[in-house]
Amino acid sequence: NAGVTQTPKFQVLKTGQSMTLQCAQDMNHNSMYWYRQDPGMGLRLIYYSASEGTTDKGEVPNGYNVSRLNKREFSLRLESAAPSQTSVYFCASNNRAYVNQPQHFGDGTRLSIL
């Protein structure tokens, strides 16, 4: 019963390097989300995909791009990593076609940018 799977779990990058964070869900959900969590703060929405083929900006999209590869997979790309992007990144999914659908989260990717 995997749910939402994120890879990698940890990563250290140098400033200016690029990287793609992967997320896959096996719950047949139509909507997927990327959040970041910084110390002392709640999770903040970076980008989301309401359905396959669509993506929209969230609260903090600058410096990121996303791809909804298919219904299962939603990736987050940092083109030129900056120290301010050091954070824990969480992917989530839900079935937005119905009401009162909680989002289910992966265990996160801990990213450090030096």
Place this chain on the structure above:
Amino acid sequence: DQQVKQNSPSLSVQEGRISILNCDYTNSMFDYFLWYKKYPAEGPTFLISISSIKDKNEDGRFTVFLNKSAKHLSLHIVPSQPGDSAVYFCAASEETSGSRLTFGEGTQLTVNP
């Protein structure tokens, strides 16, 4: 502009007693509210939710209360158990589908044996 706020960074209670976690919001368009529990090095786990058309929802030891006029919700855990020790986040969405969540900062609950 912090639309969802949890004013208590931490709360400590004795095993068997009630834990009350609080959350305030400013956006009157929020329609669906959730509580998540988070252990270290894991993702948030959904705990309980409430729609804006209700003022109370129960699930076992967990009850969520919503006061729309005060823009306030609370989570009651009775009785508290040591395994409940975690960070609790409240979250809100303008859509009943639960899309685009806005989170509070979290409250660290410690339940002492």
